[in-house]
Amino acid sequence: MADMQVDVAIIGAGPAGVAAGIGAREAGAEDVLVLERDWDLGGILQQCIHPGFGLHAFKEELTGPEYMHRWIERAHKAGVAFLTNSMVFKMESDGSLWVMNPEKGVFHVTAKATVLAMGCRERPLGAINVPGSRPSGIFTAGTAQRFVNMEGYMPGHRTVILGSGDIGLIMARRLVWEGARVEGVFELMPWAGGLRRNIAQCLNDYGIPFYLSQTVIQVHGRDRLEGVTVAGVDEKRRPVAGTERYIACDCLLLAVGLIPENELSRMAGVDIHAATGGPVLNEFYQTSRPSIFAAGNVVIVYDLADWVSQEGVAAGRNAALYAAGILEKPVRRIEVRGGRNVRLFSPQNIVGSGDVTVYFRVLRPIEKRCRIFAEPGLFERRQRYVRPGEMNEIHLKGAALQALPETVTTITLDAEEV
Amino acid sequence: MEERVLSMICVSCPVGCDLRVRVQGKKVLDVEGHSCPRGIDFAEAEVANPTRVFATTVRVSGGKLPVCPVRSRQAVPKERLFDISKEVARLVVPAPVDIGQVILPDVCGTGVDIVATRDLKAKEESA
Numbered sequence: 001m002a003d004m005q006v007d008v009a010i011i012g013a014g015p016a017g018v019a020a021g022i023g024a025r026e027a028g029a030e031d032v033l034v035l036e037r038d039w040d041l042g043g044i045l046q047q048c049i050h051p052g053f054g055l056h057a058f059k060e061e062l063t064g065p066e067y068m069h070r071w072i073e074r075a076h077k078a079g080v081a082f083l084t085n086s087m088v089f090k091m092e093s094d095g096s097l098w099v100m101n102p103e104k105g106v107f108h109v110t111a112k113a114t115v116l117a118m119g120c121r122e123r124p125l126g127a128i129n130v131p132g133s134r135p136s137g138i139f140t141a142g143t144a145q146r147f148v149n150m151e152g153y154m155p156g157h158r159t160v161i162l163g164s165g166d167i168g169l170i171m172a173r174r175l176v177w178e179g180a181r182v183e184g185v186f187e188l189m190p191w192a193g194g195l196r197r198n199i200a201q202c203l204n205d206y207g208i209p210f211y212l213s214q215t216v217i218q219v220h221g222r223d224r225l226e227g228v229t230v231a232g233v234d235e236k237r238r239p240v241a242g243t244e245r246y247i248a249c250d251c252l253l254l255a256v257g258l259i260p261e262n263e264l265s266r267m268a269g270v271d272i273h274a275a276t277g278g279p280v281l282n283e284f285y286q287t288s289r290p291s292i293f294a295a296g297n298v299v300i301v302y303d304l305a306d307w308v309s310q311e312g313v314a315a316g317r318n319a320a321l322y323a324a325g326i327l328e329k330p331v332r333r334i335e336v337r338g339g340r341n342v343r344l345f346s347p348q349n350i351v352g353s354g355d356v357t358v359y360f361r362v363l364r365p366i367e368k369r370c371r372i373f374a375e376p377g378l379f380e381r382r383q384r385y386v387r388p389g390e391m392n393e394i395h396l397k398g399a400a401l402q403a404l405p406e407t408v409t410t411i412t413l414d415a416e417e418v
Numbered sequence: 419m420e421e422r423v424l425s426m427i428c429v430s431c432p433v434g435c436d437l438r439v440r441v442q443g444k445k446v447l448d449v450e451g452h453s454c455p456r457g458i459d460f461a462e463a464e465v466a467n468p469t470r471v472f473a474t475t476v477r478v479s480g481g482k483l484p485v486c487p488v489r490s491r492q493a494v495p496k497e498r499l500f501d502i503s504k505e506v507a508r509l510v511v512p513a514p515v516d517i518g519q520v521i522l523p524d525v526c527g528t529g530v531d532i533v534a535t536r537d538l539k540a541k542e543e544s545a
Contacts, residue, residue, distance in 0.1 A: 039482075049487035049535060051471045055431055063473055065487050065536035069517055149475055152484040177474060177503050196434030200427035201470065205496065304432060384453075390432075 006031040006081075007323045008316065009097055009111035011088050011264065014043020015305045016296025016312035017117030018071045021080035023316025024115070029323055032080050032316075033109065035099055037087040042068035043119055044142070045305060047149045050170055056306035064305070071309060091268040095291040112323035115315050116265055116279065116287070116294035120301055122167075123257040130162075132218040137225030141167040141255040148174060156251020160228050161185045162216045166194035166303075166389075168255020173202035183247050184209040185255075186216060186230055188237055191365050193255070193389055195303065216252065217244065225250050258301045268292060273348060275338070276300045281347040283356040284327060285315035293319045300346040300359060303391050307359075328352045334401065339414025341366075343388065350411075354398040362386045362415050372415045376408065386415045419443045426464055430456040441465050469493035472502055473535070476521055480540050481513030487535045488521050494528045501526045513540040 007029040010017045013036035024032045040046065045053070048064030055061055058070065075082075083101065090098035095114035100106045122140040139147070139155050145167060147153040157180050161168045164187040172182045185203060190213045192199055203210050211230070217239050218229035232243035260278040262270070271280040271288035278299040279287040285295050295315035296308040321327040330351035336358055338345050345360035358374070365387045373380040374394045378401070386392060394413055404411075424439045433453060439461045440447040449461045463469060471493050475485035494502060502525050511521055515538040522532040 046536070049475065049489075050473045051489065052432070061471070063487060063489055063535045066489075066517065069536065149487060150483055150485065152475065152477065174474075177472075177499065179503075195432050196427050196436075197429040197432060200434065201429040204427075205470070 003108045003110070004033065005110050006033045007111065008032045008113050008115065008319045009095070009109050010034040010115040010117055010316070011091075011097070012036065012043060012117035012119060012298075013038075013041040013082060013084070014117065014119050014296070015045060015068065015071065015308045016119065016298065016315070017043070017115070018068070018075050018080075019309040019312030020115045020117055020293075020295055020316030020319070021075050021082075022071070022078045023313035023318075024320040024323075025078040025080055025316075026313075027317040027320035029320035032320075033111075034075075034080060034082045035086045035088050035097065035109070036082060036084045039084050041072050041082060041084065047142070047146045048170075048305075049149045050174070053305050056304070057309055067305060088264060091264040093269045093289060095268065095289065112291065113319035114292050115285075115312075115319050116262075116270075116292065116298050117296055117312060117315075118261045118264065118298045120258040120260045120297040122254070123259060125254060128254070128256055130216055130219055132228075133221060135219070135221035135223055135225045137221070137250050138219065138252045139254070141165065141171045141253045144171055144251075144253050145174070148178065154178060154180065155253070156225075156249070157181065158183060158249045159251040159253060160216070160230075160247055160249045161253045161255060163187060163254055163256035164193040164199075164210070165255035165257060166198050168253055169194045169198040169202040171253055171255070172208050173206060176206045176208070180251075182206075182208045183249055184211055186211050186214045188213070188215045188233060189388075191388060193257075195389055196387075214243075215239070219252065220246075225252055228252055258297065260298045260301065262298060265292075265294070265298070270294075273344075273346075275344040276346060278346065280349070282330075282349040282351045283347045283354075284318040284322075284352065285311065285347070286318065286322070286327075291322060293322070300344060302359075303389070307391070328354070331402070332406075334404070334408070335410045337410050337412045339412050341386075341415050342413055345413055350396070350401060352398070353402055356396045356398070356401070358394040358396065358413060359391050360394065360413050361391055362388055364388070366415060366417055368417060370415055370417050373413070375412045375414075376404070378411060382418065383415075421447065424465070426461065428452060428457045428460045430460050437461050439465065468496040470496050470499065472499055472532075474503060474506055476506055476532075477510045478515060478538060479510055479512050481515065481538045482541055483538060486511065486515045486538045488532050489535050490525065490528075490530045491533050492530050494525070494530050498526055498528060502528070502532075506532055513538055
């Protein structure tokens with residue numbers, strides 16, 4: 001058992017982890033190691049073969065694999081080391097890792113700082129209480145995406161999609177291009193989960209019906225899926241009697257939400273935020289365990305991979321500074337809170353003296369002139385709308401934060417009509 | 419020719435602006451609702467000749483994966499997407515495949531090449 005010692009260890013070689021590796025090396029860390037359980041680098045973007053990535057990072061629109069190819073090349077040039085086929089199965093509270101892979105067996109990786117970059121997982125059927133049988137033919141949209149785009153299988157020929165998350169919308173178009181029929185996308189909420197451009201270019205372009213405030217209330221079929229019953233729901237999301245209809249299909253895809261993957265974080269005793277499902281962070285991407293940092297969808301599910309990469313670089317940089325003992329020491333602690341129309345946000349604590357960006361998602365859309373703001377009087381921006389599917393950014397100036405009276409220990413974010 | 423007002427969502431970037439486009443035939447008279455100049459370009463293209471970037475997979479023989487992702491290097495006419503899909507579905511490409519490699523030049527006479535969007539090694543080689 002050959003144990004390893006590094007300056008910065010990173011779990012996961014998706015967009016957050018690869019970027020964190022670059023950030024750590026660029027900030028001066030000597031030994032930076034990224035551990036990846038797959039045989040290849042790139043994480044989930046390997047299967048996101050559609051264009052839509054890189055407008056911010058590279059000023060051009062790339063597919064997922066192309067986007068990751070560029071970041072991976074940058075990481076290799078920066079001297080980031082990768083171990084693939086390497087599963088981290090335990091994390092200690094000091095951030096050290098127990099790993100296994102086919103060459104080295106089980107080994108222990110100690111690091112001066114660790115970055116969590118495990119990404120997120122999809123909510124499965126078991127999480128959403130759909131009555132009926134459990135035949136084959138029901139997949140999460142991401143599983144179907146992997147089958148079609150990496151393994152060359154079609155999940156079905158006649159598909160119903162439950163939920164309007166972006167992966168479901170992207171898969172609707174993908175299946176149509178592959179010759180399948182998509183009967184419709186059914187969204188429980190009265191608004192879309194995914195980006196509007198995906199409604200336009202994935203559904204409207206192909207005449208795929210999109211139903212709001214409707215859901216699947218029954219699955220039919222014994223061995224293979226034969227159909228689903230859908231129904232409208234009221235404002236409390238209860239099915240409305242008399243609105244049921246049967247749709248024959250051999251495939252049901254679920255695009256009903258993403259959950260940050262934090263089993264390892266919990267093992268290490270990292271505090272997990274009740275609303276985000278990810279680690280509680282300060283603006284340095286530092287968790288409640290000071291040597292453990294986190295970035296990307298393991299923290300909060302982002303709309304765009306470009307933001308994940310950007311956060312990854314910053315988290316990696318801070319991890320490197322911590323490893324070198326030169327990360328800024330906390331000056332005071334200000335807690336961030338979400339107002340009435342805030343579903344989730346990150347970071348939750350501000351401890352340093354610099355400028356801070358806080359990301360947040362609203363609970364309900366506002367489809368008219370509105371403002372997003374941080375009280376007391378720290379930030380305000382007018383917007384044409386806010387939508388649950390689109391992350392908002394609050395920019396706080398370090399000087400303004402430091403000028404707050406000592407009695408102010410919390411700041412509050414919100415969005416409201418003007 | 420009669421004036422009409424079309425509603426569309428701009429797909430140039432993730433913002434997804436709601437556009438109201440006043441047109442006469444295939445001529446755009448004005449655009450409202452865009453928040454950057456790309457909205458106007460999008461509306462004009464959408465009225466005259468809508469195009470999309472096409473992304474799919476091709477079958478690969480002897481590769482570490484059975485399929486390799488590909489794209490049209492530029493946007494292609496929207497009405498040709500299904501012809502292109504059928505054309506690309508016929509192909510089997512031998513591994514290894516390099517990112518950027520031309521898989522099918524001038525697909526369906528559009529003047530646009532289908533190119534690979536990842537490296538895919540042959541099965542025998544290690545990752």
